[in-house]
Amino acid sequence: MTQLRSDAMKSNRPPTLVDVARVAGVSRATASRVINGVESVDEKMRSKVQAAVQSTGYIPNTVARSLVTRKAGAIALIISGSDGSAEQVLGDPFFGRVTSGVVRSLLPRKVHPTLVLADSDAARADAVSYVRQGKADGALLVSTHSDDTLPGLFVDAGIPAVLFARPGQDVPISYVDLAHELGASLAADRLVSRGCRRVVTIAGPSDVPAAQGRLNGFRQAMARHGQAYVPVAKGNFTRESGELAMTELLAAHPDLDGVFAANDLMAAGALQVLHDHHRAVPTDVAVVGFDDSEPAHFTRPQLTTVAQPVEEMAAEMARILLTHMEDPTLRPTSVIFDPHLVPRESA
Amino acid sequence: MTQLRSDAMKSNRPPTLVDVARVAGVSRATASRVINGVESVDEKMRSKVQAAVQSTGYIPNTVARSLVTRKAGAIALIISGSDGSAEQVLGDPFFGRVTSGVVRSLLPRKVHPTLVLADSDAARADAVSYVRQGKADGALLVSTHSDDTLPGLFVDAGIPAVLFARPGQDVPISYVDLAHELGASLAADRLVSRGCRRVVTIAGPSDVPAAQGRLNGFRQAMARHGQAYVPVAKGNFTRESGELAMTELLAAHPDLDGVFAANDLMAAGALQVLHDHHRAVPTDVAVVGFDDSEPAHFTRPQLTTVAQPVEEMAAEMARILLTHMEDPTLRPTSVIFDPHLVPRESA
């Protein structure tokens, strides 16, 4: 290497703190203080340093900073799920909304989320070690299935983490979630107020807490309305499973006049089957979905559904993580959001 | 999985290379060599070090490593667009597919993309400085509008970057893209082979290169088929604009029998309007969309459309970036992918 003693032009290497200090005629420490906004610096030196920063085009090397502060100034956004499911999750607009909320909430702090997939045991181990390596100070966890081991791994490792949705297992960890029961009761109220008397429901997988909550909430609300028994068919949140479930329910209960599906995709499938069976929606049968996702806009008739404030939930999740990163002694918290009904055509 | 910490009484701090070296009875240098897979290490020392890594539970501190190697081992996935548009982009499943492809392609190398939004001038500056700080070795750029300044900024800064879609401005930068003209000609062929003789098209914004390509390609293909003139209405890729455009075209050309829309959303809008005007699809009017996005599945009739291999394109984009990061002297390359027709019901 050539010697870069002369400060006339050292264009090759990006300027470092020593360059700034030398140009400003102060010590590295003082330069550092100014750059980090430490109050107790003389105003004259401060402006000299700031000028030097300008003239040198100095950009702090966050890697070096991280090494000593032991803070990465970064967080991981982890998508967890069963083997190979991450692709599916990413393709779901729902995840995009989560990301959007997270990013928006992080923006003012200038921290950016790093996407880590954890849809296999190897990937899960990788995710944990990713954080352990010091590449992130905390983790945001979006997982699909309830027997996910990741929350436990993070708790054990003492890494700040917040979940989107209540953990399936009993783990002391912070999370945001939706009042699924309340959402389901909104759907029930709607159906009943339309005059539906023989209502059925298409539930999600019973190992998914959200699906559980929606089913329970719906049953309880219908019971309050006087319908003690609600026939259930189980789906797995796909459109096809919704079609299957609807077909089944129609066969067993030909006189049904209302359907609550635990998500929009299944509701869309139900709509299709009802159409094929020449049941007019909403006059013969009313249908309510859940999530207010894309498909809800594209069904005919358009789907009445229960919406969750995904972006706000995600933003809150990020906010919680930030506070827990600042003060790791904080106890786990949870914030539950209220859903609301989006009345469209199907009910 | 339950790995107890070794008896050696080092504090609660995670083990470092010196710990490994001490346990293995070698120097830090040798330990480092083994950990980094340097060949020229005696087999005996190698295994001693490996054993020490096991027993200490050592995890390399990538931050320290980065400081000396000057490589972050990370890349940024930058979403650029007009002010505030990033939210929209993230909500689009299309972006999820891009992410999915990127992540999948990066997985074997254990690098994870960091999401950076650049939907304002401030955010764009932030994005550049993010990379300059050394937090990422390169950037993947997904931008919506063609007059994006970000590609230029990266080129000027000498930062390896690859775009999804050809740059709107003339910038020497690598990119992946779709053969939009070819895709449009696929649509034209389909329409013509169905017997359509009076074909119209709903184009996208003329400042978007992809929209340009689709329009040009469609015109040329129709010309080859003998229809010299193709009436055009311009939309902005939204469903509403598709409805507007279709209404307009229907008024001006009541006898039209085929429509090519530059994306699915506009095609869905067109379908709606045709339905309202009691034109049967595909018997009276055939409709072809573009993108094979979610909505294409939910229209009735289901939309015949042109699909692009988004995940593969994204994966290739990541691959290109990786090679350019390894060898920064490489010239910009581009890879153009072929679309294919997805025949469904509407044409």
Place this chain on the structure above:
DNA sequence: CTGAAAGCGCTAACAA
């Protein structure tokens, strides 16, 4: 093939 030593760029005691 191995080890000693010199930093990478920065912050944080501790003095002055």
Place this chain on the structure above:
DNA sequence: TTGTTAGCGCTTTCAG
């Protein structure tokens, strides 16, 4: 308030 002095944990010449 400022400067001096140590490192953070790791890689990498350079001798041996």
